Amino acid sequence: MWLNREHTTDAAIEDYKSALNHSHPRHLVIDNLFDANKLESVARALHHTSHWKTQQHTYSELYVDKQQWQQASPEERFVQRDSWRPEFLQPQGLNLERGDTRNDHVNAREFLNFLRGDDFMAFLSRVFKVSITDINVEDPDINTAYFRLSREDFVEQHADDSPGRKVCMLLYLNRDWNCDAGGQLVFKGIDDNPISIAPLYNRCVLFDPSSEGSEHWVEALSAKAPQAYRYNITSWYWSE
Template identity: 55%
Template sequence: MWLNKKQLNDSAIREYRQTLKRVTPNYLVIDGLFDQASLDKVVDILQHSQHWKTQKHTYAALYVDDKQWQDASDQQRFVKRDVWQRSAINSADLNVQHLESTNIALDFLNYLRSNEFMAILSEIFTVRLTDENVADPLINTNYFRLSNSDFVSEHADDSPGREVCMLLYLNKDWSNSAGGELVFSGKHNRPIYISPLYNRCVLFDPASEGSEHWVKSLNKEFTHQFRYNVTSWYWSQ
């Protein structure tokens, strides 16, 4: 249901492995990895405002509250964005039809942590990925959105045992003039810019050289637009 198998045949996986070895940072951009009709249904669910809550990180501490955020300097703040709330689907004010349709958004998140999908990533990156020793796998895969007042400043995603990071963009008819590009620091001060186009998947090794990254802000004229993506982190034993 979820995968476009044409992007995962043996020759494609060989090419992905070769690409990882020759680029800095070690990253892949795969367009059309997932079934578009299924993603369309997910995107419809993401438009419901009751599913979202603002999330804030500083370099000193993650998941800070409003007081901690206000006390932090601008230089300490590195993430302000909305995170999708799984718990919102149990809200009493949602009708049965909406609850049933929301299940597809949850199903997709669950698929991204399935043995099947992690086996595919393991094959591409030639490392065994598993949730066996991950305390709370669910917090490692979720939907996020950014408005033009939000930001993701430069940071690294490397952490002991974290082998692969995945970003999947869910932005239909995205305009390049909107901004919102993912930027890797790259090698020799040559940043790499990747537009957040619909059904574009970026996979990278967070420990590789030049994998520090940030998101270009949305341009000010796009005041009523959000940039949507899934972020997922994967671990070895």
């Protein structure tokens, strides 16, 4: 079981519902939502450098190629980061470096499957009081992915709202992160009160992308970051 059971009790769910109703944007920050031992295996798998590919988005077009990126103005560029290439997450396609373990990579793949599975979507449905399903999602796998940011990368202000999209999830996998490292998720919030959230290990952020103030960005990593990269999982969810 990937979820820690104390976060799935009726009492916990009621607390989460109440917190959502009193936050702007509608969001939750849940520490230690997932089993720490299982996440350790996932985190190990992410620290192997050859399994990553640069991903770049502009405000006018997602997933641009190198030429399109070079032609875009700095103001048009809003995401530069690395994503873990899907071919390395398929057991038959694992290209393991020295020191890698197949179990860690398989666990990383299984965790993505869990995040798109019935148990986790049922948890989200209870918390957000909406029926979460992949029934109308053409390619669910691309909506749950591993990412990393270096000091040269960035995620500028943007909104994640989309027709039918009800929940966005961020989970951080950064050991020993400190307050001076940068990398905070920042919600625009309301009344000129932005909300800053540190990317601490096993910290999960859930939010309603259609709620007021949910526009967000990531603060740049500083020289004080304890490691070269900031790691996270991002997942988007829809209703019928």
